[in-house]
Amino acid sequence: MENKTPGEDVENIIAMPTKQADPNWSDMLAELAETKSKTIYVQLFRHFAPKIKSYIIRLGLVESTADELMQETMLAVWRKAHMYNRTKAAASTWIFTLARNQSIDWMRKQKYPEYGLEEWHEEPDDEVDHCEQVVTSDRMAKALGKLPEKQSQVLYMSYFEGRSHAEISDRLGIPLGSVKSRIRLASEKLRMLWRDDV
Secondary structure (H helix, E strand, C coil), rough: CCCCCCCCCHHHHHCCCCCCCCCCCCHHHHHHHHHHHHHHHHHHHHHHHHHHHHHHHHHCCCHHHHHHHHHHHHCCCHHHHHCCCCCCCCHHHHHHHHHHHHHHHHHCCCCCCCCHHCCCCCCHHHHHHHHHHHHHHHHHHHHHCCCHHHHHHHHHHHHHCCCCCCHHHHCCCCCHHHHHHHHHHHHHHHHHHHHCCC
């Protein structure tokens, strides 16, 4: 029993009661990194495991695969807790990023068909939705940062400021055709960067 890695005995872990009603998950994850406390790990597992499984299913994977990837994710939490930096992300964001990376790695190995983030539909879970939004926003910011300045500028003005192509043309003092061309090129590059998982 001593040599078991936390998470192997999933049924027993999920059945255990939590000690706190509303713990600070970032504090707990930071403490896990320092102490390797199985009690803390069990609380993290009990809270995040079902949410991670739901998140992975929302990526389009079947339940059995989601179970496996959820366990891999939670095992990564145990092994990589020392890499968590609370100044860069909340515990939930860090854990959901691990889950996302595990899922994408699995899909690539299986040559799984590409999925679209915008196609997810499921009952809302505030924590899951917030983490998805943070992870997606981070990916988008990195992708936009890799575009040439002129392309990212028109894309930002069009999609984030809601300006028409004509308004962008007037504002930047460039032909309407150039605006359309830059948006088209930026969209194509963004799609490639997104697919390659920046």
